[in-house]
Amino acid sequence: GQSLEQPSEVTAVEGAIVQINCTYQTSGFYGLSWYQQHDGGAPTFLSYNGLDGLEETGRFSSFLSRSDSYGYLLLQELQMKDSASYFCALFRGAGSYQLTFGKGTKLSVIP
Amino acid sequence: DGGITQSPKYLFRKEGQNVTLSCEQNLNHDAMYWYRQDPGQGLRLIYYSQIVNDFQKGDIAEGYSVSREKKESFPLTVTSAQKNPTAFYLCASSIGQGSEQYFGPGTRLTVT
Numbered sequence: 001g002q003s004l005e006q007p008s009e010v011t012a013v014e015g016a017i018v019q020i021n022c023t024y025q026t027s028g029f030y031g032l033s034w035y036q037q038h039d040g041g042a043p044t045f046l047s048y049n050g051l052d053g054l055e056e057t058g059r060f061s062s063f064l065s066r067s068d069s070y071g072y073l074l075l076q077e078l079q080m081k082d083s084a085s086y087f088c089a090l091f092r093g094a095g096s097y098q099l100t101f102g103k104g105t106k107l108s109v110i111p
Numbered sequence: 112d113g114g115i116t117q118s119p120k121y122l123f124r125k126e127g128q129n130v131t132l133s134c135e136q137n138l139n140h141d142a143m144y145w146y147r148q149d150p151g152q153g154l155r156l157i158y159y160s161q162i163v164n165d166f167q168k169g170d171i172a173e174g175y176s177v178s179r180e181k182k183e184s185f186p187l188t189v190t191s192a193q194k195n196p197t198a199f200y201l202c203a204s205s206i207g208q209g210s211e212q213y214f215g216p217g218t219r220l221t222v223t
Contacts, residue, residue, distance in 0.1 A: 004153075033210050042201065042214040043154070050210070087153055097142055097161055097209040098169065101153035 002026040004102035020073045022088035030093025032071045115215035134202035143185040144203040
């Protein structure tokens with residue numbers, strides 16, 4: 001089976017940098033995706049790591065290390081609108097089309 | 112504008128009734144998915160479809176059924192066999208194999 005662990009809650013100050021970690025256990029997978037979900041809303045895709053290393057998209061960056069079974073999402077220059085839940089998800093690939101989601105990290109950005 | 116629509120936003124049903132949730136997309140995506148989300152939890156895959164007239168069970172398919180007669184539409188039926196149907200249901204689609212999925216606004220189903 002597959003399982004992912006994320007911190008349940010994180011609080012950070014506006015303008016600061018925050019890192020949300022994701023550790024996983026799996027017998028095999030293609031990559032790690034990250035999604036953002038505001039309360040009551042739909043998840044939106046943020047980034048995908050198909051290879052080890054850092055992927056940067058604007059203020060958001062994501063990192064994957066397969067040898068450590070670990071990834072993280074880095075949010076820079078935090079804004080109040082970044083307050084949301086963030087989910088890591090294992091992409092099984094190889095024609096399976098399936099994502100396995102973690103339980104999510106609720107980020108609260110405070111002034 | 113392209114996107115995914117789900118209707119209704121809120122749905123209330125009595126226990127023992129089947130209910131069908133609508134999902135339509137105009138993104139021309141081949142793959143579509145149904146997820147369930149419970150409070151404070153991640154998303155769990157119910158069913159997915161790679162192409163028209165084909166679909167596969169996800170991790171929690173028991174008590175649910177789907178159809179994929181058209182590329183644009185992937186309705187989900189929550190049957191009376193589903194023991195705990197009250198949840199937030201999300202439909203998604205993807206161009207390729209699913210690492211990047213686009214989600215609809217969701218349907219919040221309450222069964223009493």
